[in-house]
Amino acid sequence: MSFQPVKFYQTGTFTVGNRLLAPDQRSVQANMERTNSLNSGHRACQGCGEALGARYAIDAAMHATDKQMVAVNATGCLEVFSTPYPETSWQVPWIHSLFGNAAAVATGVSAALKVKRQKGVSGDVRVVAQGGDGGTTDIGFGCLSGMFERNDDVLYICYDNGGYMNTGIQRSSATPPAARTATTMPVGPEPGNPFGQGKFVPAIAMAHEIPYVATATVADLRDLEYKVRKAMTFRGARYIHILVPCPLGWGTASDETLRMSRLAKETGLFPVFEAERGELTHSTKIRRLLPVEEYLRPQKRFAHLFGKTPAVDTIARLQAIADKNIRKYDLLEKEAN
Amino acid sequence: MNKPFAITLDPGSSLANRTGTWRTERPVYVNRLPPCNNQCPAGEDIQGWLFHAESGNYEKAWQHLTKDNPFPAIMGRVCYHTCEGACNRANLDSAVGINSVERFLGDEAIKRKWKLVQPAAESGKHVLIVGGGPSGMSAAYHLRRLGHRVTVYEAGPMLGGMMRFGIPKYRLPREVLDAEMQRVVEMGVEVKLNAKVDNIQETMKAGNFDAAFLAVGAHIGKRTNIPAGAVSKIVDAVSVLRSMEGEEKPMLGRRVVVYGGGNTAIDVARTAKRMGAEPIIVYRRTRDKMPAHDFEVEEAMQEGVMIKWLSTIKKAGDASITVEKMELDANGFPQPTGEIETLEADSVVLALGQDVDLGLLEGVPGLEVTDGVVKVDANMMTGHAGIFAGGDMVPTERNITVGVGHGKKAAKNIDAWLRGITYVAPPKPPVATFERLNTWYYSDAPKTVRPMLDIIRRQSTFEEVQGGLDETNALFEARRCLSCGNCFECDNCYGVCPDNAVIKLGPGKGFQFNYDYCKGCGLCVSECPCGAINMVPENN
Numbered sequence: 001m002s003f004q005p006v007k008f009y010q011t012g013t014f015t016v017g018n019r020l021l022a023p024d025q026r027s028v029q030a031n032m033e034r035t036n037s038l039n040s041g042h043r044a045c046q047g048c049g050e051a052l053g054a055r056y057a058i059d060a061a062m063h064a065t066d067k068q069m070v071a072v073n074a075t076g077c078l079e080v081f082s083t084p085y086p087e088t089s090w091q092v093p094w095i096h097s098l099f100g101n102a103a104a105v106a107t108g109v110s111a112a113l114k115v116k117r118q119k120g121v122s123g124d125v126r127v128v129a130q131g132g133d134g135g136t137t138d139i140g141f142g143c144l145s146g147m148f149e150r151n152d153d154v155l156y157i158c159y160d161n162g163g164y165m166n167t168g169i170q171r172s173s174a175t176p177p178a179a180r181t182a183t184t185m186p187v188g189p190e191p192g193n194p195f196g197q198g199k200f201v202p203a204i205a206m207a208h209e210i211p212y213v214a215t216a217t218v219a220d221l222r223d224l225e226y227k228v229r230k231a232m233t234f235r236g237a238r239y240i241h242i243l244v245p246c247p248l249g250w251g252t253a254s255d256e257t258l259r260m261s262r263l264a265k266e267t268g269l270f271p272v273f274e275a276e277r278g279e280l281t282h283s284t285k286i287r288r289l290l291p292v293e294e295y296l297r298p299q300k301r302f303a304h305l306f307g308k309t310p311a312v313d314t315i316a317r318l319q320a321i322a323d324k325n326i327r328k329y330d331l332l333e334k335e336a337n
Numbered sequence: 338m339n340k341p342f343a344i345t346l347d348p349g350s351s352l353a354n355r356t357g358t359w360r361t362e363r364p365v366y367v368n369r370l371p372p373c374n375n376q377c378p379a380g381e382d383i384q385g386w387l388f389h390a391e392s393g394n395y396e397k398a399w400q401h402l403t404k405d406n407p408f409p410a411i412m413g414r415v416c417y418h419t420c421e422g423a424c425n426r427a428n429l430d431s432a433v434g435i436n437s438v439e440r441f442l443g444d445e446a447i448k449r450k451w452k453l454v455q456p457a458a459e460s461g462k463h464v465l466i467v468g469g470g471p472s473g474m475s476a477a478y479h480l481r482r483l484g485h486r487v488t489v490y491e492a493g494p495m496l497g498g499m500m501r502f503g504i505p506k507y508r509l510p511r512e513v514l515d516a517e518m519q520r521v522v523e524m525g526v527e528v529k530l531n532a533k534v535d536n537i538q539e540t541m542k543a544g545n546f547d548a549a550f551l552a553v554g555a556h557i558g559k560r561t562n563i564p565a566g567a568v569s570k571i572v573d574a575v576s577v578l579r580s581m582e583g584e585e586k587p588m589l590g591r592r593v594v595v596y597g598g599g600n601t602a603i604d605v606a607r608t609a610k611r612m613g614a615e616p617i618i619v620y621r622r623t624r625d626k627m628p629a630h631d632f633e634v635e636e637a638m639q640e641g642v643m644i645k646w647l648s649t650i651k652k653a654g655d656a657s658i659t660v661e662k663m664e665l666d667a668n669g670f671p672q673p674t675g676e677i678e679t680l681e682a683d684s685v686v687l688a689l690g691q692d693v694d695l696g697l698l699e700g701v702p703g704l705e706v707t708d709g710v711v712k713v714d715a716n717m718m719t720g721h722a723g724i725f726a727g728g729d730m731v732p733t734e735r736n737i738t739v740g741v742g743h744g745k746k747a748a749k750n751i752d753a754w755l756r757g758i759t760y761v762a763p764p765k766p767p768v769a770t771f772e773r774l775n776t777w778y779y780s781d782a783p784k785t786v787r788p789m790l791d792i793i794r795r796q797s798t799f800e801e802v803q804g805g806l807d808e809t810n811a812l813f814e815a816r817r818c819l820s821c822g823n824c825f826e827c828d829n830c831y832g833v834c835p836d837n838a839v840i841k842l843g844p845g846k847g848f849q850f851n852y853d854y855c856k857g858c859g860l861c862v863s864e865c866p867c868g869a870i871n872m873v874p875e876n877n
Contacts, residue, residue, distance in 0.1 A: 010391060010816040010825070011866060012780040017828025019844065020392060020816070029832040032841050040837045040854035041351030046359065047858035051835040086346035087353060221832060247858075255859030258833060262777065 013222040028063045028225055035062040035091060037071075042089040043081040047254030049244035049261065050078055050159045053218045054130065057157050057242065058092060060228035065126045070095065070109055074102035074131025074140055077166040078159060100139035102129045103147040106154040114153075126232060127153065133160040133174035137201045144201075148208035151236040155228075158201065158239070161246035169249045173199040176269070177321070178314050179301045181249070186304035195317065202275075205239040209278035212238040216272060218245070219261035223284055227274065243270045251300020263295040268322035271329035285333045286326070292319045356836060360857035362872045364830075364850055369769035369822025369868065373420035373435060378734075379406045379475075379742040383420055383435055384823060390438055390815035391825075396451055398815075399442045403453060406741055407478040408471070408517045410447055411500060413440020414509050414803070416738045417630055425771045425821050430783050434806075434814045437787050441811035447516045453524055456484040462755045465490065465546040467534045467697065469518075470498020471737045472552035472728030475744025476751075478521045480550075483752045487526045488544065492533035495582075496522075498554050499729070500737060502579040503601070505608045506799040534697045537724065548723045548751050551698075551711070552744065555691035555729040561596075563685070565653040574605040574688035581608060589614055590683020594658055596620075596650055597688030598627040603634060605686050606642045611799055617643040617680065619650055621663050621671045640796050647671065648678075650685065658682045693730040708732070716760060717747040725751055769822025773868030778827070782817050824848070824869045830861035 009020045017030030028034055037058035044051040061069055073079045073096045082089040083096065097105045106129035116122040129147075131140060136158040147154055163181050164170040171181040177195040180186045184193040205213045211234040216224040224242065231238040245252065245260040252260055264270035265284070269292055272284040293315060296302040305311040326332055373383040381402060389398035402409050413436055424432035445451075462485045466473045469491035477487045495501060496518040500509060522528055534540045541549055558573025565571055572587070574597070580587045593609040595602050598620035606616040618637075620627060623646050627634060638644065648660040649671070660678050663671035692709050703720035705712040711719055711726045718725050727743030729735045753760035788804035795802055806814060824847055831839045831848055838855035839848050862870045 010780065010818070010820075011778045011827050014778040014780065015827035015829050015866060016832025017826065019826050027828075027832070030828040032843065036837050038837075039351060040851065041354040041356055042836070043351075043354065043356070044835060046856040047860050048835045052833065052860075055835070055837070082351070087349045087351045089351035253859070255863040257835075257858075257860060258864050 016221055027222055028060050029056060029221055035059045035067070037062055037090065037092045038082060039089045039091050041087075043084065044077070045246075045248050045254070047247045047257045048077075048081075049218050049246060049257045050132065050161055051081070052257070053159050053224075053242045053244040054078055054082075056218065056221060056224050057130070057228050057240070058128065060225040061126075061128050061155065061232060062092060064229045064232040067092075068123060069093070069126045069128055070113070072096075072102050072106040072109055072127065072129040072154075074129070074135030075099035076132035076135045076164075077161070078130065078132060080166050099135050101143050102131045102135060102140055103143035103154070103156060105129070106156065107147050107150070107152040110153050126155070128155045128157060130157045130159065132165075133158060133162060134164045134172045136160075137173045137199055141201075145204075145208070148205060148210050148237045148239070151210060153235050153237075155231045155238045155240065157228075158241045159244045160241055161244045161249060163246070163249050165246050165249040174201070176318075178305060178311075178318060179299075180304060181301070191304050191311075192301075198321075202239065202241045202273075205241075206275045206278050206280075208237070210237040210239065211235070212274070212276055213241075214239075214274040215241045215243070215270070217243045217261035217265050217270065219258045219265065220272070220284065223272065230274075249301065251303070252298055256298065260295070260298070263290065263298075266290050267292045267295045268326040268331055269295055269318070271325040271331055273329045280329065283329045283331055286331050289332065292322050355853050356856050357838075357851075357853045360852075360855060360875055362857045362859070362874050363852060363855065364857070364859065364861050364870050365873055366824065366848065366850075367822075367869060367871045368766055368824075369773075370766045371769050371821040371823065372423035372425060373433075375765070375768050376420045376423040377742075378419070378736075378739040379412070380745060381405045381420075384818060384820060386442070387433070387435070387438065387815050387818040388820065388825060390442065390812070391818065393812060395442055395445050396449070399446045399451055400454070402439065402442060405745060407453060407475065407521055408443070408741060409439045410443025410513045411471075411509060411517055412738065412741075413437065413443045413805070414513065414801075415500070415504055417736060425769070425774060426817060426819055428771045429776055429779065429819075430781065433817045433819075434787070437806045438811050438815050441806050441808075443513075443517070444805055447513065453478070453520055454482060455524060456482055458484050459486070460484040460755070462486065462547045463488070463545065464751060464755075465541055465544060465549040466552065467537065467540075467549065468492070468498060468552040468554055468728070469496040469528065469530075470552060470554050470728060470740065471500055472554075472740035472744045472747075473498065473550065474518060474521055475741040476550045476552065476727070476748045477526045477744075478524065479745050479748030480751060481521070481524045481526050483748065485752070485755070488546075489526060489528045490532045490534050490540070491528065491530050492553075494531055496528065496530075498552075499556075499740075502556070502582055503575065503604070504737075505578065505581065505604050505611075507607070507611065507795070507802050508604075510801050536699065537697045538701055547755055549725065550744075550747050550751060551719075551724065551726040551730065552728040552740070553694060553697070553730055554740075555693045555735065557692040557694055558687060559689045559692055560687060561689055563650055563653050566655050569653040569655055570684040571653060572684060572686055574601045574686050575691055577605050577686055578608065586612065589686070591615060592617070592681045592683045593686060594619055594650070594680060594682040594684070595686045595688055597690075598622065598629055599688060599690065600629045600633060601691075602688035603629045603637050603642075605688055607637050607640060609686075610637075610640055610642055610796055613797075615641075615643070617645060619645045619648045619658075619660055619680075621647065621649045622669075623647060623665065626665075626669065636795075636802065639792060645680075649673070651677065653682070653685050656681060656683060658685060691729070691735075695730075716750040716754075717743065718750065718754070723754070766822075769868055771821075774819060774821060775864060775866050775868075776819075778829070778864075778866035779819055782813070820867045822868055825867060827866055829864050829866060830870060833860045833864045835860065
């Protein structure tokens with residue numbers, strides 16, 4: 001049974017809260033008692049999608065585990081802006097080691113907690129590992145794959161903003177094709193990031209046939225919280241991939257973060273779905289299908305596609321990716337008969 | 338000092354880092370005027386009462402509504418609901434059915450016998466109200482609520498004015514009218530029926546009144562000079578509609594010609610249809626130029642009322658009339674063509690507008706009458722201090738809702754005048770426009786349609802044509818409200834802030850910004866569904 005949107009309650013489950021819903025139907029974020037795992041005073045840029053996504057996800061995990069959890073953090077924006085020694089914004093048990101080893105550290109923490117539990121020293125404490133796309137899809141990928149393959153009892157959350165943002169916006173393997181970064185400048189016959197083969201880690205996680213894989217965006221809080229809560233009902237390796245727009249790296253206004261994630265989903269460029277043991281079990285349907293141009297045009301990293309002579313071929317190739325996602329992940333509502 | 342290896346500092350919290358200093362613009366919560374409220378002639382806080390209806394608290398919704406308008410069950414039937422024409426939701430799917438929710442609340446109040454608020458304290462002042470119609474009874478209610486003693490002089494045998502003697506039963510059932518009039522009387526309003534005021538100054542003096550509100554309406558049907566034979570029957574629409582309330586129903590014959598194009602023409606034609614006649618409306622211009630509301634024209638035509646466009650009556654014979662065909666000139670005015678036609682007619686009903694009976698005002702110093710209506714200032718006061726006027730007898734658009742609005746406005750001004758001050762209306766905030774909404778967040782929900790009475794029964798009986806909503810669909814309809822320009826506690830700002838810089842104060846208390854940490858990203862502004870947050874530049 002997947003997340004059931006509530007209809008006809010003015011805003012239903014589209015908004016963060018809704019006074020018309022019964023208390024048990026409300027979101028964690030609407031609660032005055034939410035953990036605020038990532039507290040005020042952090043140094044993320046204005047309108048940071050990752051800061052928002054991390055609080056959404058970790059608050060939901062804290063709620064699901066009744067605060068019995070440990071967070072393991074890879075190096076990256078999230079760690080740098082939240083924890084400049086000796087200050088931290090984290091209000092959860094939190095550990096940071098290196099850039100590439102978050103999955104391995106989480107495996108170790110999980111093993112240690114298992115021993116403590118067996119010895120009766122502690123109760124059932126769960127482990128959540130988190131990192132950006134650089135620490136997950138590039139540098140930490142070996143550790144992550146190992147964690148999946150061993151089916152260690154860890155929920156790994158990747159906040160995907162499509163590049164190495166705090167070091168100056170370099171390309172990662174999650175950077176979308178044609179996007180400008182510091183290392184993929186809009187010059188030459190194929191400006192921006194080359195199309196390549198792509199590396200969609202949720203699909204790779206599914207190939208490991210781990211208990212649970214899901215994607216989410218910061219624009220759909222209720223869907224995100226549902227997926228974190230559901231992930232905590234499984235034992236073994238779980239993976240959630242959250243799209244988090246980066247105003248700095250994408251070249252968007254700081255108030256457009258949610259709009260950009262909404263557009264990524266509504267165009268089909270970012271498929272939102274769930275899979276269990278390697279099989280697709282549910283996809284969040286597109287509400288109002290839009291052409292990819294709607295998503296690309298507001299972003300300065302794609303500005304070179306919309307110059308004096310628009311790069312129609314490149315836009316068409318990006319549209320083809322969206323179309324394929326829509327087919328592959330079944331993103332459209334079936335026509336009502 | 339007992340610290341781990343290589344650690345020299347105690348862990349601190351990022352709360353030491355006041356990121357509010359980064360800000361160049363700050364978000365502030367604002368309230369804007371919803372277009373429905375802005376449009377309402379009776380000054381209802383529509384969005385305010387819908388807010389309570391949304392959570393199913395109908396009594397609270399009704400209490401909130403009746404602060405401005407004591408007649409929701411009447412309004413829910415006869416108001417032309419221009420609020421729905423202004424509704425921002427029309428740009429999304431279709432306007433919120435405000436009128437049907439209002440009627441539901443009004444009917445619930447009658448069913449459950451909810452009472453209006455009693456005045457907290459008596460002022461000791463006594464106000465005379467002349468005319469127990471929508472405007473007079475609205476003023477009576479508001480003045481009573483403010484603690485004044487109120488006496489209504491009504492020339493007719495019952496309260497209601499044009500609501501009783503002008504609006505047919507099939508649009509406003511009399512038990513609904515009686516219930517809402519009675520509720521105002523129960524607040525302690527004194528009523529004198531069959532008490533026509535012939536001289537306002539004498540009546541005021543005799544009763545020792547401190548102020549007066551005149552709302553006698555416009556009950557004299559306008560005549561026009563139609564050459565007619567000795568036996569031709571020419572009557573006016575107001576008299577026909579009035580006599581429908583008495584024992585002796587009007588005798589109009591089989592072929593009834595109604596002359597005019599306003600709502601009264603439609604009302605009288607539909608009334609004639611229900612009495613078994615074959616009404617035909619003769620109007621000198623075209624449908625799009627007709628002053629009657631189009632939905633009423635549509636309903637009349639569905640019921641079998643015939644309409645002859647672009648025609649004027651030249652003369653009336655014994656059993657027929659002669660009409661001349663007209664054509665519109667470049668300015669849209671009808672011009673005669675000389676083309677003549679004869680129509681069978683047992684009677685002609687003139688629905689050409691109404692005049693005010695101003696007899697009671699003779700000899701009042703300072704009082705001015707222009708074009709047959711009484712001149713009033715912005716505070717609804719006539720040229721004579723202490724005498725106020727409203728409704729159809731002052732220059733205005735003539736309908737029930739406007740009358741009710743005049744009653745409320747006059748009551749506020751009379752109250753201020755009695756206390757020796759001038760009432761100043763609070764400034765209106767800017768209107769909440771559609772462009773300021775983030776409509777992504779609203780559920781897709783098309784309008785609920787009210788049931789209509791079956792056509793055969795509409796042609797032969799005076800049963801109410803339009804049905805009401807039941808609880809489920811009234812609730813659904815209320816929840817379609819977008820709450821334009823005013824916070825409805827959706828928690829979006831509280832949720833979407835990446836810096837936890839929005840403080841939730843709890844149900845009914847709203848939110849507050851924590852400017853120590855707000856970086857001014859503007860996400861809360863963009864993601865506020867109803868546009869209740871503004872971004873303003875920082876000055877320092």
